[in-house]
Amino acid sequence: MNPVKLVDVYRGNRVESSHSGHIVVVDSDGKLLYSVGNPYRITYARSSVKPLQAIPVLETGAADHYKLGEQDISLCCASHSGEAQHTDRVLDILGRADIKDTFLQCGTHIPHSQDTYKNLLASGKDLTPLYNNCSGKHTGMLITAKHNRETLEDYYLLSHPVQQRILKVISEVMDYPIEKIEMGTDGCGVPVHALPLERLAYGFARMAQPDSLGEDRAKAANRITAAMMKYPEMVAGTGRFCTDFMKAAKGRLFGKAGAEAVYLAGDMETGIGIAIKIEDGNGRAVYPTVLETFRQLGFLDEEQINSLMHHYRPALQNARGEKIGELVPSFTLQKC
Numbered sequence: 337m338n339p340v341k342l343v344d345v346y347r348g349n350r351v352e353s354s355h356s357g358h359i360v361v362v363d364s365d366g367k368l369l370y371s372v373g374n375p376y377r378i379t380y381a382r383s384s385v386k387p388l389q390a391i392p393v394l395e396t397g398a399a400d401h402y403k404l405g406e407q408d409i410s411l412c413c414a415s416h417s418g419e420a421q422h423t424d425r426v427l428d429i430l431g432r433a434d435i436k437d438t439f440l441q442c443g444t445h446i447p448h449s450q451d452t453y454k455n456l457l458a459s460g461k462d463l464t465p466l467y468n469n470c471s472g473k474h475t476g477m478l479i480t481a482k483h484n485r486e487t488l489e490d491y492y493l494l495s496h497p498v499q500q501r502i503l504k505v506i507s508e509v510m511d512y513p514i515e516k517i518e519m520g521t522d523g524c525g526v527p528v529h530a531l532p533l534e535r536l537a538y539g540f541a542r543m544a545q546p547d548s549l550g551e552d553r554a555k556a557a558n559r560i561t562a563a564m565m566k567y568p569e570m571v572a573g574t575g576r577f578c579t580d581f582m583k584a585a586k587g588r589l590f591g592k593a594g595a596e597a598v599y600l601a602g603d604m605e606t607g608i609g610i611a612i613k614i615e616d617g618n619g620r621a622v623y624p625t626v627l628e629t630f631r632q633l634g635f636l637d638e639e640q641i642n643s644l645m646h647h648y649r650p651a652l653q654n655a656r657g658e659k660i661g662e663l664v665p666s667f668t669l670q671k672c
Contacts, residue, residue: 355621364607382594398483410570412476417573418447470524541609544602628665
C-alpha cells in the first residue's frame with residue numbers, strides 16, 4: 337500500500353506542496369483499529385522507542401540502586417533540548433554512579449536550545465556529548481552497565497549486553513521475532529530497530545495498558561509512562577512538541593518523537609497505541625498528523641487542540657517574520 341497524503345502546505349490560499357505518510361492505530365490486544373497508508377511499512381523507530389529502551393534501566397535494578405526519581409526516568413526517555421535542566425540532571429545521575437561524562441558515546445551536535453548554544457559560544461566552552469539530545473538515554477545505558485559490572489567503553493555496540501537486553505525487550509513488548517528485527521545505527525551511535533508500523537503501535541498500546549507484560553515489566557512500564565507524563569519537560573524541553581502535548585493531555589496520553597518524522601504515542605484510558613511515519617522524513621508534518629489523529633479518535637477536545645494550535649496548524653513565516661501560510665492536516669482515519 338502506498339503512502340497517503342496527510343498534510344497540505346498552504347502558501348496564501350493555495351496548496352503549494354503536501355506530505356504523505358502512514359498512520360496506524362492498534363489496541364492492547366493487537367487489534368488493528370484504524371489505518372491510513374500502509375500499516376505494515378517496515379520503519380526504523382529511531383528515538384520514538386526510547387521509553388522501551390529505558391525498561392532495562394528499571395528491570396536490572398539500576399534505577400533503584402542509583403536512586404533515580406521520576407524526573408531522572410523521564411530524562412532516560414528524552415530527546416532533550418540541552419537546557420540546564422537536562423544537562424545538570426545527566427551529570428547528577430552519572431555522579432551518583434561515579435561515571436565521568438567522558439564515557440558518553442553519543443557524539444556531539446548543536447543543542448536544540450539556542451540559548452544554551454549562545455551561552456556555550458559566549459563562555460568559550462566546548463560542545464560535548466553532554467548536550468547531545470540523547471545523553472539521557474545513554475546515561476541510562478551507562479548506569480545499567482555499571483550496575484551489572486559490565487564494560488562501559490563499548491556499551492553502545494550491538495554485541496554489548498546493554499544493547500542485547502534492549503533488543504530482547506523490543507522483541508517481547510512488540511511481540512515480533514527478534515531475528516526479524518532489522519538493525520541499523522542511530523544518529524547517536526547505538527543500534528536502531530526497524531519493525532512494521534503496526535508492531536510499533538502495539539508496543540505503545542501495551543505500554544499504556546501493560547498487564548499482559550507480566551507483573552515486573554508492567555511495573556516498569558507504568559513507572560516510565562507516569563514519569564514522562566508528570567515531567568514532560570524532561571522528555572523534550574521548552575516549547576517542544578512532546579512536552580506541550582503531554583502537558584495538554586493531562587496524564588492521559590504519552591508520546592515520543594523520532595528522527596525522520598516518526599511518532600509513537602499511547603492512550604492510558606483505552607490502551608490504544610498509534611504509530612506515524614511521514615514518508616519524506618520531514619518532521620514539520622508529524623505534529624499536525626499526531627494531533628489530528630487524536631482529534632479524530634476523540635482523545636483531545638477542542639480546548640486542548642486550541643492550546644496546541646501552533647503545533648496543530650503551524651504557520652509558515654517569511655524572513656520578515658510574517659505569516660504567509662500554514663500546514664493543515666488533510667486525512668481521514670479509515671476503520672479496519
